[in-house]
Amino acid sequence: xPTPLAHALVATDLDGTLLRPDDTxxxxxxxxLGRAAAAGARHxxxxxxxxxxxxxxxxxxxxxxxxxCGQGAQLYDAGAGRLLRSTTLDREAADTALGKIEAEVxxxxxxxxxxxxxxxxxIETGYRMPNPTLPAQRVDSRDTLWAxxxxxxxxxxxxxxxxxxxxxxxxxxxxxATVTMAGPGTVELxxxxxxxxxxxxxxxxLLGVGAERIVAFGDMPNDLxxxxxxxxxxxxGNAHPELRAAADEVTLTNAEDxxxxxxxxxxx
Numbered sequence: 001x002p003t004p005l006a007h008a009l010v011a012t013d014l015d016g017t018l019l020r021p022d023d024t025x026x027x028x029x030x031x032x033l034g035r036a037a038a039a040g041a042r043h044x045x046x047x048x049x050x051x052x053x054x055x056x057x058x059x060x061x062x063x064x065x066x067x068x069c070g071q072g073a074q075l076y077d078a079g080a081g082r083l084l085r086s087t088t089l090d091r092e093a094a095d096t097a098l099g100k101i102e103a104e105v106x107x108x109x110x111x112x113x114x115x116x117x118x119x120x121x122x123i124e125t126g127y128r129m130p131n132p133t134l135p136a137q138r139v140d141s142r143d144t145l146w147a148x149x150x151x152x153x154x155x156x157x158x159x160x161x162x163x164x165x166x167x168x169x170x171x172x173x174x175x176x177a178t179v180t181m182a183g184p185g186t187v188e189l190x191x192x193x194x195x196x197x198x199x200x201x202x203x204x205x206l207l208g209v210g211a212e213r214i215v216a217f218g219d220m221p222n223d224l225x226x227x228x229x230x231x232x233x234x235x236x237g238n239a240h241p242e243l244r245a246a247a248d249e250v251t252l253t254n255a256e257d258x259x260x261x262x263x264x265x266x267x268x
Contacts, residue, residue: 005040007266008213011200011226012259014047014054015131015183016219017236021255023133025061032260032267039267044068044203046196046216046226048182050113050121050151051076051083053134066206070113071180071190071222072199073151083117085202089191091146093176094153097189098142100172101155105165109156110142115149127156130185153177153189162187166221180222181240188222197225204229215266217251217259218243234262 010033012018020026033043046068047054054069064079075085094112102108109127114120121136122145123129129136139145145153157165166181169189173179177189204214216223216230219239227233227246235247236258244250251258 004213006213007036007041007215007232009042009044009204009207009209009215010036010263011044011046011214011216011230013196013218013220013223013226014045014049014057016238016254017217017223018045018259019057019254020257023131025057026257026260028257029260029263030061032257032263036263036267041267042207042209044200044207046072046200046203046223048180048186048188048196048222049134050074050119051117052119053121066203068196068199068203070151071178071182071188072195072197072225073190075199075202076117081117084206086115086151087191087194088115088149088151089153089177089189091150094150094189095142095146097169097173097176098153098155100176101169104168104172105157105160107158108165109158110145111136111154112145112150113152113154115151119148119151126158127154128185130183151190155187155189156185181220182222183220186220195225196222197229200226200229215262217262219254234259 048071050070058078067076073087111123111127123136166187169179180188211229212231214230215232217234219236221242233248235244235250237253
């Protein structure tokens with residue numbers, strides 16, 4: 001019998017990881033992913049972005065596999081163009097969580113990603129999208145954020161940094177939501193108990209790949225749960241210190257094709 005592939009699943013974050021700073025996937029990374037596929041490995045995108053925020057990229061990559069979206073709240077079949085699973089955040093709990101955070105640090109600005117494969121990102125006045133290339137609609141009041149089911153809430157503070165805001169939010173929110181820090185200006189509230197790790201585990205089970213055969217790439221603390229469910233954990237050279245500390249190795253930055261460097265070694 002042939003020897004099982006040691007790294008049968010390549011799980012990659014997008015922003016700050018597989019994507020270069022200009023929001024593209026380089027020719028070198030595309031070739032390296034192709035090399036992994038030729039060796040028998042599958043590619044699994046694991047991202048904080050909701051489904052509508054990745055469709056153009058999936059088409060550009062001709063990607064037809066599973067995608068873990070929305071910090072683990074959504075599992076999307078790119079080939080079939082449909083959601084397989086989705087977990088929503090209770091809107092009353094989300095509104096209460098924001099109130100608890102504001103009781104600690106003063107007014108914050110919020111946005112939400114609506115549920116569904118065609119859900120809209122809504123942003124209240126004062127909220128600035130960390131990635132201006134992603135589509136969003138501005139609303140006049142916070143109440144409007146809760147008009148339809150949501151998968152997560154994005155929170156920004158006019159003065160506090162991301163780490164400080166995330167720490168306060170975790171202490172204030174408790175079991176109302178899972179708090180993650182997903183990137184510069186991106187502190188998020190997801191359904192309690194849902195994260196990239198739960199999404200990766202679900203996808204791995206569907207694909208028949210155990211954690212020990214997964215190699216994961218990430219750059220931010222929201223990738224920690226994904227690292228916990230992977231056999232080989234690779235932090236980008238631009239990664240947050242918390243993720244670097246949890247990694248088995250640190251590669252080059254996303255601007256330097258750090259994912260491709262490792263894939264070329266593993267599947268060369």
